[in-house]
Amino acid sequence: MSSERIDKAIISNRSALIAKYAQAGATAIYKMLEQLVAHDKKRGLIARVFDIDDETVMAGVDGRAVVNAADERSAKDAVDAIQYYHDCDYIMLLDGPDIIPHINLDPPSGLADADVAIPSDLPYASPAAFGRQVNKFLTVTRVVGRLPAAHGETSPQKLIDLIENAIAHTSRPLEDFPANFAITANVWKASTQISLVNLFGDHSGLFLCPDDMHPVIDPSLDKRVHFINCHGASGDWRFYGQLADEYPVAMDSEKVSSVPIKRDALVAAECCYGGELYNYLVLACPMPMCMTYLLRGTAAFVGSTTISYGPSDSNGMADLICQFFLEKALTSGSTGRAFLEARQRFIRTQYMSDPTNAKTIAQFNLYGDPSLVPINAEDSADAPIPKSVADILADQNGRPERKARRVALESIGRSVASISSKAGKRVPEAEADKLAAVDHFKSIAIKLGVAEPVKVFQVTGGPEFRRANKGLANNRRIAVTVVAGERNLGDASAPFYKLVIGHIIGDGIFKVCECESR
Numbered sequence: 001m002s003s004e005r006i007d008k009a010i011i012s013n014r015s016a017l018i019a020k021y022a023q024a025g026a027t028a029i030y031k032m033l034e035q036l037v038a039h040d041k042k043r044g045l046i047a048r049v050f051d052i053d054d055e056t057v058m059a060g061v062d063g064r065a066v067v068n069a070a071d072e073r074s075a076k077d078a079v080d081a082i083q084y085y086h087d088c089d090y091i092m093l094l095d096g097p098d099i100i101p102h103i104n105l106d107p108p109s110g111l112a113d114a115d116v117a118i119p120s121d122l123p124y125a126s127p128a129a130f131g132r133q134v135n136k137f138l139t140v141t142r143v144v145g146r147l148p149a150a151h152g153e154t155s156p157q158k159l160i161d162l163i164e165n166a167i168a169h170t171s172r173p174l175e176d177f178p179a180n181f182a183i184t185a186n187v188w189k190a191s192t193q194i195s196l197v198n199l200f201g202d203h204s205g206l207f208l209c210p211d212d213m214h215p216v217i218d219p220s221l222d223k224r225v226h227f228i229n230c231h232g233a234s235g236d237w238r239f240y241g242q243l244a245d246e247y248p249v250a251m252d253s254e255k256v257s258s259v260p261i262k263r264d265a266l267v268a269a270e271c272c273y274g275g276e277l278y279n280y281l282v283l284a285c286p287m288p289m290c291m292t293y294l295l296r297g298t299a300a301f302v303g304s305t306t307i308s309y310g311p312s313d314s315n316g317m318a319d320l321i322c323q324f325f326l327e328k329a330l331t332s333g334s335t336g337r338a339f340l341e342a343r344q345r346f347i348r349t350q351y352m353s354d355p356t357n358a359k360t361i362a363q364f365n366l367y368g369d370p371s372l373v374p375i376n377a378e379d380s381a382d383a384p385i386p387k388s389v390a391d392i393l394a395d396q397n398g399r400p401e402r403k404a405r406r407v408a409l410e411s412i413g414r415s416v417a418s419i420s421s422k423a424g425k426r427v428p429e430a431e432a433d434k435l436a437a438v439d440h441f442k443s444i445a446i447k448l449g450v451a452e453p454v455k456v457f458q459v460t461g462g463p464e465f466r467r468a469n470k471g472l473a474n475n476r477r478i479a480v481t482v483v484a485g486e487r488n489l490g491d492a493s494a495p496f497y498k499l500v501i502g503h504i505i506g507d508g509i510f511k512v513c514e515c516e517s518r
Contacts, residue, residue: 002061006086007399008040008047008371011079012094015053016069020098025156032163033094039167044399045090045371052078052100061085072101076123076130083127083142089406090336090371091124093146095159096277100146102305105362106132109423110455110480111355113517114495115306119276120362121146125340134362135422138352138462140343141413143336143406145300145370150291152279158295165297166369169264171376172224177266177330180225183207183217183250185242190313192229195323198315199227209241209250217251222260225267225326226293229310229319231487231518232271233494235278237286239271240489247489253292263297266329266374268322270310272494272518275303275365290367300335300368307497308363308518309356317360318518321346325366329374333402336370340409344416353421353459353478354501356515417462423478424458432456432479437509441479441502448514450500454481459503477504 010033017026033049040047051057052075055065063081066074083091093100102119123130125144126137147166149159180200184192186208196203207217209230230239230250237253269275269289280287290301302325308318315323324342329335343361350357432438432454442454459476460466469476479502487494496517503511 008090009088014051021156108355108358119305139417141410145366181223182227184229218259228269232273270318304363339366418464421461424460427456445500
């Protein structure tokens with residue numbers, strides 16, 4: 001580990017930026033990054049840009065330069081080398097997946113939907129070596145966020161604008177976040193109401209689609225917290241509502257780009273593909289919703305790169321990761337730490353052997369500079385030191401306290417992974433058919449409207465989970481069944497999935513989950 005202090009690593013790839021934006025565009029981006037580094041220094045953060053394609057830079061951290069920008073393994077190895085060497089408090093991935101690639105993770109066992117891979121930034125937040133299985137990265141210990149542009153973007157100005165927005169960000173008093181904008185597909189009214197009560201104490205002002213949509217919702221977009229629980233589709237700039245077989249447009253990124261939105265807003269979107277950075281130029285369509293929000297000055301956008309899941313009348317999966325993030329962002333320090341704590345809480349409280357939970361932890365990414373702090377220190381959980389003492393320690397810029405938190409969060413991340421469950425090998429069909437609990441599960445699934453084949457998997461987990469599980473006289477398993485369909489979204493369509501998941505110990509079922517694609 002280096003003795004040189006680096007608080008924030010900005011991970012870039014110069015040759016890839018030049019290929020994407022030409023030399024002049026890349027030069028302009030690096031000039032703006034110099035301003036961000038200078039601004040961070042005034043905030044008490046020592047930031048540095050690391051070009052992972054630069055042999056000298058990577059040799060300086062005992063790593064290897066990335067030769068091919070699309071090489072996911074090399075990118076992961078490079079980030080690991082930088083983090084091991086400098087022990088940074090923040091990692092900011094610069095630009096979209098054509099500059100710093102998402103890691104394409106395999107779909108979890110038992111989840112057969114249209115996604116052949118899960119583009120994810122989760123592996124960068126874990127010290128685990130490169131791999132494709134989600135469960136390999138349940139040890140989540142790093143603060144990671146991405147300041148993105150869309151895949152295939154040609155204008156460097158968009159990334160420059162996002163860097164300028166990060167420089168212009170202002171921490172605000174808690175009272176500046178009193179009201180929220182929330183919209184849901186009508187069929188998920190009950191689920192979203194629960195989420196809002198958990199977050200804000202009530203669900204007043206919740207918009208339902210149908211009937212609410214532009215221009216009805218436009219005035220309420222001028223809020224600093226946005227919670228969105230609608231349908232989404234791949235390569236689509238719109239979010240959709242639902243009532244029966246009606247799927248009207250709930251939000252449109254073109255319209256969102258032209259109405260007032262408060263700077264430094266916090267946005268969490270449960271929607272399928274809500275965080276997909278698709279190539280809108282090739283598709284000849286408007287920008288992704290997440291990019292529209294970020295270019296309007298949003299501080300943080302949490303969204304999914306693929307098909308996401310949740311219950312219709314309770315909370316789980318996408319509901320929870322979005323809730324956990326907003327709750328922490330409104331009480332803790334940086335948006336990056338809030339997302340790390342949200343991930344850790346999700347892994348700690350949910351059965352990670354459930355394939356929808358495993359997919360959830362992988363598919364939701366944080367977009368925005370992860371070092372931004374929404375709430376003034378006086379109003380946040382980052383201000384436990386009396387002001388008189390804080391004045392004495394002012395020249396340290398809060399770094400010892402932040403470093404102590406990072407050590408604690410690393411310990412929590414490792415402990416949480418140790419006690420978490422995960423799906424193991426598939427139980428042969430002939431063996432599964434002999435299990436009384438599986439027969440019982442099939443009857444439950446049929447009553448819930450799913451009469452498809454059932455897949456059964458063994459359940460394993462981290463070392464502490466396995467140690468505790470040894471005390472059980474019976475085997476632990478998970479059963480999964482899914483029905484597929486299609487939604488007609490006007491001039492677009494999207495696949496639909498409903499899953500029933502049973503958690504089994506021996507001959508008994510101790511939990512049944514019913515969920516559907518968002």
